[in-house]
Amino acid sequence: MRHGSHTGHEGPGHGVRTAHLLLAPALAVLLLGAGTGGSGETVSLDGDRPGERLDVTLTRVVDPAGPEPARAGADRLVAVELRLENTGTAPYADSPAPAAHLLDSTGRRFTGLSTATDAGPALPAAVTLAPGGSATGYVVFRLPAEARPAAVQFALDAGLGDDVAHWSLS
Template identity: 35%
Template structure:
């Protein structure tokens, strides 16, 4: 009986883990872009003949994300991307045949509820083959890691690097982030190459 209960709990845990970052909505349209604004004399644009496709978010862009609870809203900015991140100390290294990639995120609580999360749990990267990789626990030389215990009051922010261990041959093309450790119904996606 005890083995059956333990097996059922392990199976349920694996199913919950497998559903992370699979929200109902994936948005790659930036709500704010990190690009510089055009000078005043260049503001007027030519009329377009056809509607254009929305720009994909990239490094420097902000995506407004919602959590599962009312009042949980975060402006997520992919501040920096490093496709070949160096370990933060002499004891940390990627496994044989792998390398570290890292993303620096700034998460600003724009809602009315506190943002309490482990942001790295809701992050993953994808390569050109469609392989997806979850974050890993590692320090990189780029700077401080994202906290695993963010507790951010409304109006405040958290900044840090999220690290992924990927095969050396993988060309990472996108990074995704969802609130609530990946269980929110909305996921932000940025192009990184």
């Protein structure tokens, strides 16, 4: 796989767009980029419908994100903060949680949940953005205690879109 802004994926004209980020030690809060609030790489995704375009920014990873540290052998919550901005000419309406996936270091894939977390406000279960509109919030993942987050992915159409944003966390 070639690293960069666009790598091969099924179908012509579509692909995985990659932004490389750093992962802090396990069970630590990761602020990406410079500044107090952190900022990460923005990836532009084209939708299947004319005028559908969304800029997605992974701004923060919080691990653990639950009310208390995970007990030995218990699952833990990991939260990722995403900023969605409609840069297209058509309205964006989707469910962001199932559109997000977290991959661990062994390749297991976890689908996002729209649930409360200690990290901050969740993205709503359904988001509708007019052109120029934006929304920011957390998507939560339930991982086994031993799982090490390795990457985050996001695609339009509840995660089924051909154009996929990919942020490496290692």
